[in-house]
Amino acid sequence: MDTANDKPRLVLIGNGMAGMRTVEELLKLTPDMYDITVFGAEPWGNYNRIMLSPVLASEKTVDEIMLNDDAWYAERGITLHKGRRIERIDRVNRRVIAEDGTEAPYDRLLLATGSDPVMIPVPGHELEGVVAFRDIHDVDAMLAASRAHQHAVVIGGGLLGLEAANGLMRQGMEVTVVHLMDHLMERQLDAEAAGMLRGSLEERGMRFRMAHQTEAILGEDRVTGVRFTDGSEVEADLVVMAVGIRPNTALAESAGLHCERGVVVNDTMQTYDPSIYAVGECVQHRGATYGLVAPLWEQAKVCANHLAEYGIGRYEGSMTSTKLKVTGIDLFSAGDFTGDETTEDLVFKDAARGVYKRLVLKDNRIQGAVLYGDTLDGSWYFQLMRDGTPVADIRENLLFGQAHIGDSGHGDEASRVAAMPDNAEICGCNGVCKGEIVQAISEHKLFTLEDVRAHTKASNSCGSCTGLVESLLATTLGGDYSDAPAKKPVCACTDHSHDEVRAAITRDGLKTMDAVFEALDWKTPNGCHVCRPALNYYLLAAWPKDYQDDAQSRFINERAHGNIQKDGTYSVVPRIWGGVTTPAELRAIAEVAERYQVPTVKFTGGQRIDLLGVKKADLPAMWRDLGDAGFVSGHAYGKALRTVKTCVGSEWCRFGTQDSTGLGIQLERMSWGSWTPHKFKMAVSGCPRNCAEATIKDLGVVCVDSGYELHVGGNGGVKVRATDFLCKVETEAEVLEYAGAFMQFYREDARYLERTAPWIERVGLTRVKERLVDDAENRAALYARFLESQEVAQVDPWAERAAGHAAHEFIPITPVDAPPRQGVSA
Ligand SMILES: Cc1cc2nc3c(=O)[nH]c(=O)nc-3n(C[C@H](O)[C@H](O)[C@H](O)COP(=O)(O)OP(=O)(O)OC[C@H]3O[C@@H](n4cnc5c(N)ncnc54)[C@H](O)[C@@H]3O)c2cc1C
Numbered sequence: 001m002d003t004a005n006d007k008p009r010l011v012l013i014g015n016g017m018a019g020m021r022t023v024e025e026l027l028k029l030t031p032d033m034y035d036i037t038v039f040g041a042e043p044w045g046n047y048n049r050i051m052l053s054p055v056l057a058s059e060k061t062v063d064e065i066m067l068n069d070d071a072w073y074a075e076r077g078i079t080l081h082k083g084r085r086i087e088r089i090d091r092v093n094r095r096v097i098a099e100d101g102t103e104a105p106y107d108r109l110l111l112a113t114g115s116d117p118v119m120i121p122v123p124g125h126e127l128e129g130v131v132a133f134r135d136i137h138d139v140d141a142m143l144a145a146s147r148a149h150q151h152a153v154v155i156g157g158g159l160l161g162l163e164a165a166n167g168l169m170r171q172g173m174e175v176t177v178v179h180l181m182d183h184l185m186e187r188q189l190d191a192e193a194a195g196m197l198r199g200s201l202e203e204r205g206m207r208f209r210m211a212h213q214t215e216a217i218l219g220e221d222r223v224t225g226v227r228f229t230d231g232s233e234v235e236a237d238l239v240v241m242a243v244g245i246r247p248n249t250a251l252a253e254s255a256g257l258h259c260e261r262g263v264v265v266n267d268t269m270q271t272y273d274p275s276i277y278a279v280g281e282c283v284q285h286r287g288a289t290y291g292l293v294a295p296l297w298e299q300a301k302v303c304a305n306h307l308a309e310y311g312i313g314r315y316e317g318s319m320t321s322t323k324l325k326v327t328g329i330d331l332f333s334a335g336d337f338t339g340d341e342t343t344e345d346l347v348f349k350d351a352a353r354g355v356y357k358r359l360v361l362k363d364n365r366i367q368g369a370v371l372y373g374d375t376l377d378g379s380w381y382f383q384l385m386r387d388g389t390p391v392a393d394i395r396e397n398l399l400f401g402q403a404h405i406g407d408s409g410h411g412d413e414a415s416r417v418a419a420m421p422d423n424a425e426i427c428g429c430n431g432v433c434k435g436e437i438v439q440a441i442s443e444h445k446l447f448t449l450e451d452v453r454a455h456t457k458a459s460n461s462c463g464s465c466t467g468l469v470e471s472l473l474a475t476t477l478g479g480d481y482s483d484a485p486a487k488k489p490v491c492a493c494t495d496h497s498h499d500e501v502r503a504a505i506t507r508d509g510l511k512t513m514d515a516v517f518e519a520l521d522w523k524t525p526n527g528c529h530v531c532r533p534a535l536n537y538y539l540l541a542a543w544p545k546d547y548q549d550d551a552q553s554r555f556i557n558e559r560a561h562g563n564i565q566k567d568g569t570y571s572v573v574p575r576i577w578g579g580v581t582t583p584a585e586l587r588a589i590a591e592v593a594e595r596y597q598v599p600t601v602k603f604t605g606g607q608r609i610d611l612l613g614v615k616k617a618d619l620p621a622m623w624r625d626l627g628d629a630g631f632v633s634g635h636a637y638g639k640a641l642r643t644v645k646t647c648v649g650s651e652w653c654r655f656g657t658q659d660s661t662g663l664g665i666q667l668e669r670m671s672w673g674s675w676t677p678h679k680f681k682m683a684v685s686g687c688p689r690n691c692a693e694a695t696i697k698d699l700g701v702v703c704v705d706s707g708y709e710l711h712v713g714g715n716g717g718v719k720v721r722a723t724d725f726l727c728k729v730e731t732e733a734e735v736l737e738y739a740g741a742f743m744q745f746y747r748e749d750a751r752y753l754e755r756t757a758p759w760i761e762r763v764g765l766t767r768v769k770e771r772l773v774d775d776a777e778n779r780a781a782l783y784a785r786f787l788e789s790q791e792v793a794q795v796d797p798w799a800e801r802a803a804g805h806a807a808h809e810f811i812p813i814t815p816v817d818a819p820p821r822q823g824v825s826a
């Protein structure tokens with residue numbers, strides 16, 4: 001590694017999508033670590049190969065699909081050798097040698113040589129006018145042929161073949177698609193959807209020869225036609241072969257690297273030679289090769305991580321989905337839709353509207369999806385499939401899409417965003433308009449939700465506009481939009497996801513934040529404002545009796561145990577159990593309010609009294625006085641149990657069936673003080689008239705004549721969500737057990753800052769029922785763990801602060817007068 005500047009040398013072979021994505025990811029992690037040299041066989045810069053289809057259809061120009069131009073490489077000090085194919089890798093002396101003799105030594109080598117198109121070796125396949133569809137040369141050749149000739153034949157009725165055929169038709173050619181099978185895109189579509197697709201393409205003028213095998217390509221110098229094994233022939237001045245791709249392994253094989261169908265790599269993207277990594281279509285990982293970009297991006301991230309010597313992150317394979325980039329044809333497919341006796345089909349067909357949807361379910365989970373004509377919900381089905389979410393409870397409405405399962409924020413977004421003007425506000429939290437987002441996507445070549453968040457801040461706060469931003473990505477990028485990566489790290493300090501961090505904390509007995517940082521190779525020494533609060537919560541939830549809460553890892557409201565208001569004052573909410581108070585308590589609150597000159601006293605939405613406008617410095621004394629009157633903190637500031645709202649129930653109300661007030665008090669006494677991933681609210685209504693609005697709470701109880709209905713996962717916030725019905729129980733003791741067990745399950749399973757509503761949508765109500773209702777033993781164990789952690793959790797933070805704990809937090813900052821300047825008399 002002795003370069004002039006002593007940096008290790010990284011050489012990339014293949015200036016394509018996967019290789020350069022890896023370099024980009026690497027530069028994000030460590031911009032100066034390597035001296036980087038890139039060799040690309042193609043004479044152009046790095047371009048977006050998947051946009052060749054829109055270029056062929058004249059919907060984009062070559063300039064518009066360039067990802068990184070020469071200046072980009074120069075600005076980052078990367079040496080780029082365009083149009084130089086590497087012919088040999090000398091692994092002994094660690095150098096690569098190009099066709100023209102150019103050499104470059106390496107310390108680490110990255111192979112990203114992509115694929116070669118398969119050319120069927122029938123007689124005539126080398127004639128002029130026979131091309132593949134892989135690079136800019138091929139597109140140029142097709143465009144030139146379309147200007148001089150009339151008849152095109154595309155061999156292959158898969159994704160690529162149909163995109164080529166569509167492009168050529170858009171250039172005015174008469175196009176015949178030849179396909180070996182009797183339905184199109186047989187690996188992505190079932191016969192029904194394939195038939196509809198063929199119908200709409202035929203309406204546009206495309207011709208088909210289905211179940212036809214090519215025997216020979218005819219012509220002397222230039223192609224004139226194609227003959228099939230049944231003896232029939234079709235006229236052709238241009239033949240495009242789009243029958244598949246083969247990983248480009250020749251160079252790796254000649255260097256002695258182990259290759260099967262592709263260059264074999266492990267989960268860190270390393271080949272059998274530890275100094276050589278490989279990514280992209282040339283790679284074979286756990287037996288699989290890929291021909292779409294989404295997996296390559298996941299590979300690129302992992303590979304960059306290892307090149308940057310962080311040593312964490314594994315690639316575990318990808319699930320892929322397919323869209324066809326033919327304007328006006330909406331088609332989506334993902335997973336395995338073949339089906340057998342162990343699977344069930346949900347099918348919707350509206351032939352008049354040209355809409356077909358088929359979901360294949362196995363064990364109550366989506367295993368495959370084919371959508372034609374209405375693909376709006378494709379990414380949602382894909383997400384459910386990837387997360388393995390049980391769908392039994394939403395089965396009735398599943399085919400009608402996400403908009404029909406009570407998720408009011410996500411209805412028909414694609415068409416909604418398409419119709420919006422550029423100045424329409426998409427992200428209210430950060431004031432970002434549609435035009436800004438679309439421009440950022442196009443200008444900065446953004447592909448993922450994370451990219452858009454980083455560049456525009458849209459969808460970075462409350463998240464309720466996430467669906468809209470995703471639709472904008474999908475409509476702006478067309479086919480090359482890939483959904484957010486399956487695995488999302490907690491923050492930039494780590495590549496581990498929330499779930500992985502939680503699992504490691506319990507599995508490896510990690511009981512301090514430093515232990516987590518060390519065991520999981522955190523990239524920053526002390527974490528950041530995003531990961532610290534999450535870790536603090538996970539450690540508290542896992543080790544309630546061993547872990548010491550870290551105040552510095554809490555947001556200001558939780559540190560100060562009061563809500564900070566817009567003028568910098570705080571609001572104080574004493575706990576009033578079940579919303580029931582006494583004249584003595586009211587008097588005490590009134591006296592405190594007067595003593596500390598509280599300007600506003602207000603009832604909260606959860607039936608509690610809010611003392612607003614308190615100076616931070618007054619908080620400890622006020623808490624002491626409230627404590628003396630018997631109050632504890634209402635945790636109105638915390639990611640914790642907030643309130644249990646109640647109605648008057650059977651004690652006072654004509655309709656009340658049970659003592660909803662008393663039950664609410666019991667619930668609040670049991671669960672106050674517990675920290676949860678996000679705020680947690682409960683309510684108890686005395687009858688189905690539901691005056692306590694129990695069906696929009698995280699846990700709601702509705703009393704009925706024969707017992708208690710339990711409801712979960714409601715939310716009255718920005719995105720209103722009605723609860724799901726969990727089960728019915730008969731006694732108050734059971735209500736307490738189920739409530740404690742539900743809270744504990746949420747505490748142990750949800751990600752930090754995930755409320756119960758999105759959590760249940762992600763994991764599925766079925767799973768919650770399986771663990772809580774069907775499995776009594778598990779429910780009892782969860783309840784026991786909840787009660788055990790409550791033994792130490794029910795400490796009033798106000799009392800601690802009133803006794804002087806963390807006093808520095810409440811000492812006002814006094815401005816220090818600047819000393820007089822030297823030589824200037826006062
Ligand atoms: C027309 C078309 C449409 C597509 N549409 C989609 C789509 O809608 N969605 C989707 O997900 N995917 C699509 N794909 C697939 C996607 O483009 C590929 O999966 C992706 O480009 C593969 O990236 P890669 O880096 O592995 O290979 P490439 O992007 O092909 O890059 C490999 C590079 O290595 C170079 N190279 C090879 N050997 C050498 C050597 N010895 N020395 C130097 N350089 C070398 C090649 O010239 C090439 O530039 C499409 C592909 C095509 C062709």
Ligand code: SF4
Pocket residue numbers: 647648649650653654655656657660685686687688689690691692
């Ligand atoms: S929910 Fe029923 S019991 Fe409770 S106050 Fe309303 S009507 Fe009365």
